[in-house]
Amino acid sequence: MTRLITQSELPSLVGQELGVSRWFAVEQPRIDGFAKLTEDEQWIHVDVARATREAGGTIAHGLLTLSLLPAMGAAVWRLEGTTSVLNYGFDRVRFTAAVPSGSRVRLCQTLLKLEERSSGLLITQRGTVEVEGGERPALVADSLGLFRFG
Known part of the structure; x- marks a missing residue:
């Protein structure tokens, strides 16, 4: 369930975990679609036979995992x-483990920093993407979002 956070409670949450998303499936059709869209059709992502023979199976693109952050983040919390x-960009992105085809991933978000801007509130979060059953995260990224209000 998505956590609803008010502006008044946000400052007290700096440094804290905001929550964890539901699991998202990373199946071969999703990987193939991403490969086609980005024209990154390296064999480790799309050639199931070769990848199985040489590497134990296909893996998702790191950038595919990164591209799931908005959807996973929306499942964690909203302001x-x-x-x-x-999307204001990233201060840091690290791909720390592979995401095998057929696996599930989820996002754990921590609030790092708040900055008042004339156009809104710039929020920096650390996102850690876990692979179900994995020993270490697949991705750790510090993302920035400019939140605007009516």
Whole structure:
């Protein structure tokens, strides 16, 4: 269930975990679609026979995992009164483990920093993407979003 956070409680949450998303499936059709869209059709992602023979199976693109952050993040929390959120970029992104085809991933989000801006509130979060049954996270990223209010 998505956590609803008010603007008044947000400052007290800096440094704390905001929550964990539901599990998201990373199946071969999703990987193939991403490969086609981005024109990154390296064999480790799309050639199931070769990847199975040489590497134990296909894996998702790191950028596919990164691209799931908005959907996973929306499943974690939302800020009351927000009219829009603009992707402001990333301070840090690390791909720390592979995401095998057929696996499930979820996002754990921690609030790192708040900055008042004339156009809204710039929020920095650390997102850690876990692979179900994995020993270490697949991705750790510090993302920035500009939250605007009506």
